[in-house]
Amino acid sequence: MAMQIPGHELIYSGKVRELYAPLDPATGARDEGRLLLVASDRVSAYDHILSTPVPDKGAVLTQLSLWWFDQLADVVDAHHVVSTDVPAEVAGRAVYVRRLRxxxxxxxxxxxxxxxxxxxxxxxxxxxxxxxxxxxxxxxxxxxxxxxxxxxxxxxxxxxxxxxxxxxxxxxxxxxxxxxxxxxxxxxxxxxxxxxxxxxxxxxxxxxxxxxxxxxxxxxxxxxxxxxxxxxxxxxxxxxxxxxxxxxxxxxxxWQPGRPQVSYDKQVLRDWLTSPASGWDRASDAPPPPLPDEVVELTRARYVEAYEALTGRPFTTPAPPLHAG
Structure with missing residues (x-):
């Protein structure tokens, strides 16, 4: 479930992301030029949102995208990021972006x-x-x-x-x-x-x-x-x-053509879901079962490994926000 962020109005909740409109502190009016894009740790597969999150996934995707935007600066006309100075509740896994069609x-x-x-x-x-x-x-x-x-x-x-x-x-x-x-x-x-x-x-x-x-x-x-x-x-x-x-x-x-490849992505959990171990029938209307801890840990490790291999930087989990009281 999407969190409440002070000074922001939730306007969209998707498979793995939420969009919030910043609010004017004086009038409460929406900022029509910017949105806060938050990447959650939810994961989807086979058109289902899984009940088990993958820790740090949202932060990995956000930080890796920011790195790639820099690498692609001479390839694309523009990107949507306005600022990475975001509320503490979503630090490391959110960005302010241009409101686009x-x-x-x-x-x-x-x-x-x-x-x-x-x-x-x-x-x-x-x-x-x-x-x-x-x-x-x-x-x-x-x-x-x-x-x-x-x-x-x-x-x-x-x-x-x-x-x-x-x-x-x-x-x-x-x-x-x-x-x-x-x-x-x-x-x-x-x-x-x-x-x-x-x-x-x-x-x-x-x-x-x-x-x-x-x-x-x-x-x-x-x-x-x-x-x-x-x-x-x-x-x-x-x-x-x-x-x-x-x-x-x-x-x-x-890499070896002619067989499935060793991947850094969420193929790990896809493979488990379609294996006899999950007990899930993809053709049924039933939701996928919760992921075992070892599948969650391996998926997280693959995401982090991809980030570190590409950027050459160690991944650090964003610090939790400080709360008074």
Missing amino acids: MLPVECVARAFLTGGGLAEYRADGTVSGVGLPPGLVDGSRLPGPVFTPSTKAPVGEHDQPLPFAGVEDLVGTRLAARLRDLTVSILERGNEIAADRGILIADTKVEFGLDPAQLGLGTGDEIDWAAVDPDAVDVVLADEVLTPDSSRFWRADA
């Missing part, structure tokens, strides 16, 4: 073949309608990163693959091309950096938004996406970027 597309790029992309390739020889060479297997490196967008489904429903023409229908040809180019460039830069640190980024999902003020619009006004000139406004990278939640991270020294 999010684009209605899940922007995904793949550098290696696995997961849902592998299933489509085996059936049709394509990924999101993009033809690939024959003979690829689970874990194969693709000739180049491929943009494989999907729809944004409501919580509890599956995102559906979207051909590039479908993206053009949603946001117009100019904005669709910019989303494709930015997403692919982020994955390319990510792999350039990660490869030197022993990590392969198989695929990643990123999100983009526009600042309605740059379009001369209010926060509630409709946007004609097809009319947007991406050369005239910032296409802003938002949410998280190149984290173990939004990407598949593999150990480079253990």
Whole structure:
């Protein structure tokens, strides 16, 4: 359950994040330009929010995203972070961000073949309608990163693959091309950096938004996406970027096409959930069971290991807030 933060109004609670509007201390009015984005320790898998949190996950994702925003400064137009000076209750796992209108597309790029992309390739020889060479297997490196967008489904429903023409229908040809180019460039830069640190980024999902003020619009006004000139406004990278939640991270020294890879991400808990040990039937309507302590600890360790390998910094758990009395 989302916490109450003095001076802030909760306006959204998602699978793993909350958004709060800062309030004017004199009038109580919402700040229309900023939001407080808080990353919780909740974890989702197979379209379920699990009952067991993973300690420090929110802090790892927040700190790793901040590091990546710096690494990507010359790749993306802008990012959404305004300040890391946040309330003590959420220190280390929250940021103040620009209030944006999010684009209605899940922007995904793949550098290696696995997961849902592998299933489509085996059936049709394509990924999101993009033809690939024959003979690829689970874990194969693709000739180049491929943009494989999907729809944004409501919580509890599956995102559906979207051909590039479908993206053009949603946001117009100019904005669709910019989303494709930015997403692919982020994955390319990510792999350039990660490869030197022993990590392969198989695929990643990123999100983009526009600042309605740059379009001369209010926060509630409709946007004609097809009319947007991406050369005239910032296409802003938002949410998280190149984290173990939004990407598949593999150990480079253990990479071997033709089998599942050793991962740094939440694949550990996915594997347990679909194993006989969990007793859970993914096809049923029943919620997943609580995670055992050893699965939680291993998942946390993988997240922390990815952070430390990429940034070269030791991860430290944020200090709890001090309370009087």
